[in-house]
Amino acid sequence: MNILVINSGSSSLKYQLFKMPEKAPVCSGLVERIGIEGSFIKHNVYTNGNKHSIELAAFIASHGEGLKQVLALLSEGEFAVIASSNDIAAVGHRVVHGGEHFAGPTLITDEVKQQIKKLFSLAPLHNPVNYKCIEVAERTFTKAKQIAVFDTAFHQTIPEQAYRYAIPEWYYKEDSIRVYGFHGTSHKYVSEQAIKWLNKKDTKIISVHLGNGCSITAISNGKSVDTSMGFGPLSGLMMGTRSGDIDPSVIFHLMEHSGYTLEQLSTLLNKQSGLLGVGGSSDMRDIRKMADEGNQAAILALQLYAYRIKKFIGAYAAVLNGIDAVVFTAGVGENDSQMREAVCSGLEYLGLTLNTAANKTYAGELKEISNADSKVKILVIPTNEEYEIAHQCFDLLTVA
Incomplete structure (x- = not known):
C-alpha cells in the first residue's frame, strides 16, 4: 500500500512515500526555508540500497507552491517514483491542532476540515498551512484516502491537574480552554524508541x-x-x-x-x-x-x-x-x-x-x-514523524 506522508511545519515541508508496511521509504524530501531567502527543495529516491538525490534552489513563497513542486517531482522526470496519482492509496497529513475532537488518526471529510478551520486561530502558523496542503492533495490524488494525524492526540493522557488552567471552570466546559500540547507525533515516536533502547x-x-x-x-x-x-x-x-x-x-x-x-x-x-x-x-x-x-x-x-x-x-x-x-x-x-x-x-x-x-x-x-x-x-534520536504518521494511517485503513 503506497502511503504519501505530508508533514508541513511553520517554515518547512517534509514528505515521504512508503510502501507499507515497509519502514524504509521509497522516497523522501524536504522543502526548506519557505518564505525565507535561500529556500530549496531536496528530493531523495532510494533504490536497491542506493540513494539518489536532487536539490533545486528557488524562492518558494508558500507551502502550497512548495507542495505543487514536490508532487511534480514524484510523478515526472528522472526521479519519478509513481506513474500517476492513482498509485497513491492514502495521503497522511500532519495536522497540528485537533482540539478535543480527535484522539487518533481520522479520515478527512468536509466536517473534519471544518473542525480544522475552526482551530486556525489556535495554531495560526500551522493549521492554515495543514489545511492548504490537504486541499492541494485532494485535487491531486483524487483516488486516495486523505487522513489527518493530529499533534494533539498523544497528549490526551495528560491529567486534569496539568491540562486545566487556573481560570473559572466555565471557560473549560463552554470554550474548551485547556492545555492540548503539540509535536505529539514526534514525542510519541522518539519516546517509544527511547523505551526500547532503555x-x-x-x-x-x-x-x-x-x-x-x-x-x-x-x-x-x-x-x-x-x-x-x-x-x-x-x-x-x-x-x-x-x-x-x-x-x-x-x-x-x-x-x-x-x-x-x-x-x-x-x-x-x-x-x-x-x-x-x-x-x-x-x-x-x-x-x-x-x-x-x-x-x-x-x-x-x-x-x-x-x-x-x-x-x-x-x-x-x-x-x-x-x-x-x-x-x-x-x-x-x-x-x-x-x-x-x-x-x-x-x-x-x-x-x-x-x-x-x-x-x-x-x-x-x-x-x-x-x-x-x-x-x-x-x-x-532522529524523529521520524513521517513513518509514525504512515504507520497510524496504515493501521486505520487495514483495521477498518
Missing part, C-alpha cells in the same frame, strides 16, 4: 523537540503527563519566530499604552519574536553563524534559548520524580551539538553528565551522548 519496564523520559517550533514533554511509562505548549503552539520554549512563555501583563500593557490590536499582538508573538526577534533570524544556523562572528544579539538569543529548555527539564524532573533519559530530537535538537551542550551544562545535580566527544560526533542515528557513569542517559 529496555526497562518503567520509564521516565523528557523529550526535547527543537526545530522552528519547540516543545518539551514529560513522559511516564510511554504516556504524556505534561508538555510545554498549551492551548495553542505559542507557549513554553523560545522558538524560531514565537515568543514562548510571556507574562500576560506585557500584552495588556501593549494594548493599553501602545494601542496594539489583537491582530498586531498575534503577529508580534507568533511571527516576529523568538530567535528572529532577539537575534535577527528565525533560523538557528544563521543565529549560530552571527554569534560566532561576535554578534551580541545572536549570543543573547542562544543564551535565552538554552536557559528556557534547562528550566523545563528541572520542572519536569520534579513532575516525573526523577529522570531515566533526556532525548533531543528534531532539526536543532539533532544537529546543533553546541546547543545540546549548553542545555546539559549545569544539570549535573540531576544526574546528567555529557560526553562532549560523543556529543560532537553525532551522525544521524540513535546515540547515547552521556558519560558511562551518568545517572541519566542523554540521547539523540
Whole structure:
C-alpha cells in the first residue's frame, strides 16, 4: 500500500512515500526555508540500497507552491517514483491542532476540515498551512484516502491537574480552554524508541523537540503527563519566530499604552519574536553563524534559548520524580551539538553528565551522548514523524 506522508511545519515541508508496511521509504524530501531567502527543495529516491538525490534552489513563497513542486517531482522526470496519482492509496497529513475532537488518526471529510478551520486561530502558523496542503492533495490524488494525524492526540493522557488552567471552570466546559500540547507525533515516536533502547519496564523520559517550533514533554511509562505548549503552539520554549512563555501583563500593557490590536499582538508573538526577534533570524544556523562572528544579539538569543529548555527539564524532573533519559530530537535538537551542550551544562545535580566527544560526533542515528557513569542517559534520536504518521494511517485503513 503506497502511503504519501505530508508533514508541513511553520517554515518547512517534509514528505515521504512508503510502501507499507515497509519502514524504509521509497522516497523522501524536504522543502526548506519557505518564505525565507535561500529556500530549496531536496528530493531523495532510494533504490536497491542506493540513494539518489536532487536539490533545486528557488524562492518558494508558500507551502502550497512548495507542495505543487514536490508532487511534480514524484510523478515526472528522472526521479519519478509513481506513474500517476492513482498509485497513491492514502495521503497522511500532519495536522497540528485537533482540539478535543480527535484522539487518533481520522479520515478527512468536509466536517473534519471544518473542525480544522475552526482551530486556525489556535495554531495560526500551522493549521492554515495543514489545511492548504490537504486541499492541494485532494485535487491531486483524487483516488486516495486523505487522513489527518493530529499533534494533539498523544497528549490526551495528560491529567486534569496539568491540562486545566487556573481560570473559572466555565471557560473549560463552554470554550474548551485547556492545555492540548503539540509535536505529539514526534514525542510519541522518539519516546517509544527511547523505551526500547532503555529496555526497562518503567520509564521516565523528557523529550526535547527543537526545530522552528519547540516543545518539551514529560513522559511516564510511554504516556504524556505534561508538555510545554498549551492551548495553542505559542507557549513554553523560545522558538524560531514565537515568543514562548510571556507574562500576560506585557500584552495588556501593549494594548493599553501602545494601542496594539489583537491582530498586531498575534503577529508580534507568533511571527516576529523568538530567535528572529532577539537575534535577527528565525533560523538557528544563521543565529549560530552571527554569534560566532561576535554578534551580541545572536549570543543573547542562544543564551535565552538554552536557559528556557534547562528550566523545563528541572520542572519536569520534579513532575516525573526523577529522570531515566533526556532525548533531543528534531532539526536543532539533532544537529546543533553546541546547543545540546549548553542545555546539559549545569544539570549535573540531576544526574546528567555529557560526553562532549560523543556529543560532537553525532551522525544521524540513535546515540547515547552521556558519560558511562551518568545517572541519566542523554540521547539523540532522529524523529521520524513521517513513518509514525504512515504507520497510524496504515493501521486505520487495514483495521477498518
